[in-house]
Amino acid sequence: MSSEQPASPVSPADFIRQRITADRAAGRHGGAVVTRFPPEPNGYLHIGHAKSICLNFGVAEEFGGRCFLRFDDTNPLREDETFVQAIREDVAWLGFDWGDRLTHASDYFERLHACAVELIRRGLAYVDHLSAEQIREYRGTLTAPGRESPYRARSVEENLELFERMRRGEFAEGECVLRARIDMASGNINLRDPTLYRIRKVAHQRTGEAWCIYPMYDFAHTLSDAFEGITHSLCTLEFEDHRPLYDWLLDQLDLPHRPQQIEFSRLNLAFTVTSKRKLSQLVERGIVAGWDDPRMPTLAGMRRRGYPPEAVREFIRRVGVTKKENTIEMGALESAVREHLNVHAERRLAVQRPLKIVLENWPDGQTETVSLPNHPADPARGSREVIFGRELYIEADDFMEDPPRKFHRLKPGGEVRLRGAFIIRCDEMIRDETGQVVELRCSYDPETRSGASGADRKVKGTIHWVHAASAIPVELRLYDRLFSAADPDGQGDYLAALNPESLVTLTGALGEPALAALGPGETVQLERAGYFTRDAASATGVLVLNRTVTLRDSWARLEAAAR
RNA sequence: UGGGGUGUAGCCAAGCGGUAAGGCAGCGGGUUUUGAUCCCGUCAUUCGCAGGUUCGAAUCCUGCCACCCCAGCCA
Numbered sequence: 001m002s003s004e005q006p007a008s009p010v011s012p013a014d015f016i017r018q019r020i021t022a023d024r025a026a027g028r029h030g031g032a033v034v035t036r037f038p039p040e041p042n043g044y045l046h047i048g049h050a051k052s053i054c055l056n057f058g059v060a061e062e063f064g065g066r067c068f069l070r071f072d073d074t075n076p077l078r079e080d081e082t083f084v085q086a087i088r089e090d091v092a093w094l095g096f097d098w099g100d101r102l103t104h105a106s107d108y109f110e111r112l113h114a115c116a117v118e119l120i121r122r123g124l125a126y127v128d129h130l131s132a133e134q135i136r137e138y139r140g141t142l143t144a145p146g147r148e149s150p151y152r153a154r155s156v157e158e159n160l161e162l163f164e165r166m167r168r169g170e171f172a173e174g175e176c177v178l179r180a181r182i183d184m185a186s187g188n189i190n191l192r193d194p195t196l197y198r199i200r201k202v203a204h205q206r207t208g209e210a211w212c213i214y215p216m217y218d219f220a221h222t223l224s225d226a227f228e229g230i231t232h233s234l235c236t237l238e239f240e241d242h243r244p245l246y247d248w249l250l251d252q253l254d255l256p257h258r259p260q261q262i263e264f265s266r267l268n269l270a271f272t273v274t275s276k277r278k279l280s281q282l283v284e285r286g287i288v289a290g291w292d293d294p295r296m297p298t299l300a301g302m303r304r305r306g307y308p309p310e311a312v313r314e315f316i317r318r319v320g321v322t323k324k325e326n327t328i329e330m331g332a333l334e335s336a337v338r339e340h341l342n343v344h345a346e347r348r349l350a351v352q353r354p355l356k357i358v359l360e361n362w363p364d365g366q367t368e369t370v371s372l373p374n375h376p377a378d379p380a381r382g383s384r385e386v387i388f389g390r391e392l393y394i395e396a397d398d399f400m401e402d403p404p405r406k407f408h409r410l411k412p413g414g415e416v417r418l419r420g421a422f423i424i425r426c427d428e429m430i431r432d433e434t435g436q437v438v439e440l441r442c443s444y445d446p447e448t449r450s451g452a453s454g455a456d457r458k459v460k461g462t463i464h465w466v467h468a469a470s471a472i473p474v475e476l477r478l479y480d481r482l483f484s485a486a487d488p489d490g491q492g493d494y495l496a497a498l499n500p501e502s503l504v505t506l507t508g509a510l511g512e513p514a515l516a517a518l519g520p521g522e523t524v525q526l527e528r529a530g531y532f533t534r535d536a537a538s539a540t541g542v543l544v545l546n547r548t549v550t551l552r553d554s555w556a557r558l559e560a561a562a563r
Numbered sequence: 564u565g566g567g568g569u570g571u572a573g574c575c576a577a578g579c580g581g582u583a584a585g586g587c588a589g590c591g592g593g594u595u596u597u598g599a600u601c602c603c604g605u606c607a608u609u610c611g612c613a614g615g616u617u618c619g620a621a622u623c624c625u626g627c628c629a630c631c632c633c634a635g636c637c638a
Contacts, residue, residue, distance in 0.1 A: 012576090012584085014577095039638095040637085040638055074637095075637065075638075077637090131636095135635095135636075139634055140634070142564095142565055142633070143564050143565045144634095174636065179636095187565045188565090188566050188567075188633080189565090189566075189634050190633075191566095195635085195636055200636085216636075216637085217637070217638050218638095237568070237569090237632065238632055238638095239632095241566065241632075241633055242633090243567090244567090263568085265568095318575075318586055318587075320575065320576055322569090322576075323569065324570075324576090325632095326575065327574075327575090328575065329574050329588070331574085331587060331588060332574075332575070332587050334587095335588085336587090343600095376595095376596090377600070377601085409598090418596095419597070420596075423596095461596095462595095462596045525597085525599085527599080528598080529597090551598090551599050552599065553599080554598055554599090555598040558598085
């Protein structure tokens with residue numbers, strides 16, 4: 001993947017890369033760079049995770065280091081092995097390779113337990129029999145200090161015995177926990193004797209019934225970093241005030257390595273949500289078709305939508321890494337997608353909402369073949385032959401009976417070029433009983449065939465078309481933003497901000513025959529309409545195309561501005 | 564009344580005491596058989612605000628303001 005160099009000027013190193021460079025210059029960690037991407041297997045990865053993945057794997061790659069893919073599976077209540085597989089696929093799809101460095105926090109349960117015992121021995125942890133509610137009360141508030149638990153003064157021997165009994169399952173869930181003994185008066189609530197282990201009498205997806213006590217995030221994560229020799233533990237801003245606890249744990253135990261935590265701001269995208277809770281709610285309530293619904297900001301959704309992984313990476317690169325809260329506009333992502341697809345996707349013709357036209361001066365029953373380039377800017381990609389004849393379909397939007405000024409498509413008595421073929425003139429409109437125009441009678445100019453001597457005659461517009469008899473039916477799924485508010489959470493209930501038109505399905509569309517050869521997941525540009533990707537998940541039979549992204553459309557902008 | 568962070572254009576983002584990079588969006592123009600692409604031009608006398616230091620401040624100091632995160636036996 002590193003073979004692709006972005007065309008854009010080199011971006012300056014972000015603060016994290018600057019810091020790593022400084023660490024290496026100072027000889028810290030022996031110059032090594034080891035990172036990790038630590039997802040919890042309780043949901044699918046989304047665009048926010050892509051930032052973390054690109055950062056962690058990217059940094060390791062750039063500095064000749066290593067990156068672990070570590071599943072943070074310390075809470076068997078919420079996690080599931082099926083998510084592990086999905087996450088592996090997503091990381092691989094994005095273009096990163098963890099080699100033999102796929103680990104689980106649960107791989108370290110035994111060592112983690114030994115560390116907990118060591119903390120108890122050093123008088124730095126105790127078994128607390130306060131209830132969850134009492135612990136909360138004793139913790140104090142943001143502005144008032146907490147109080148010490150009456151169990152805080154238990155002896156090392158008693159704590160050792162109690163913790164062992166916790167492990168053996170002699171206590172019920174919630175009866176007691178293991179806590180660190182730090183400072184109940186700290187201004188940082190994470191230091192008010194945080195819970196290290198809790199009892200969960202449920203089978204773990206990987207360790208089965210081996211354990212009934214499970215480590216908490218701060219404990220497991222910090223020590224896993226140390227065990228794996230992580231040098232730079234990169235995480236998001238909300239963990240900033242966990243860093244003192246992270247460092248405290250590293251200070252108290254004799255560990256082989258001393259990692260450092262560095263925080264950066266998470267990526268927020270306008271007009272969507274990226275909280276796992278909300279995304280799973282969309283799936284569970286059937287608001288979207290699944291985690292891989294093309295409207296979802298998940299990697300699986302973007303893949304099915306047709307976003308190239310290169311474009312996602314380029315987008316992440318453009319967005320940068322800082323500590324500032326941010327909300328990135330959708331346009332930035334779409335721009336990266338268009339930029340990649342513009343050079344890589346072949347061109348095809350299809351009509352989204354067909355309007356029939358008949359060329360009355362074209363001999364009945366006769367057809368000809370016209371040649372269309374697969375990529376106008378890249379002749380090496382060849383061309384294809386398309387049948388042309390008397391009965392065709394054009395885009396309904398490309399005809400207006402009473403058009404505004406500067407509308408240079410087809411109008412009564414007007415001329416337009418059919419892409420790659422002839423110039424035609426609209427002679428007559430056929431209406432149904434309601435007065436609706438349902439068909440156009442036209443005539444073509446035989447001198448204007450593309451490539452012929454008369455073809456240089458200028459007309460204002462060029463529109464796309466398909467040949468009626470040879471066109472194939474296609475189903476087009478037109479996607480738009482999932483929410484109609486830039487910040488769906490802004491008004492409280494994010495579900496109220498759902499965009500009712502986030503999916504419009506066009507079942508009557510017609511495409512040129514070459515579209516039948518499109519493979520699942522393959523993307524083409526339907527000229528003047530947008531980039532479309534053959535759906536990889538829908539049943540065979542109908543050809544289903546997902547609209548990946550529209551083309552930039554300055555006419556649509558003019559129209560909108562006029563209104 | 565606590566602790567931790569962040570403020571540079573509509574959205575991102577460089578800058579690290581020597582006179583505001585770049586991208587996205589926008590705007591103007593050129594090319595074009597995709598109203599696409601491509602090309603050219605334009606877009607911050609000013610960096611949250613107010614003082615101070617300095618020949619010189621977005622960068623250093625002081626004070627203020629705004630916004631975000633933290634009171635799970637979640638991660």
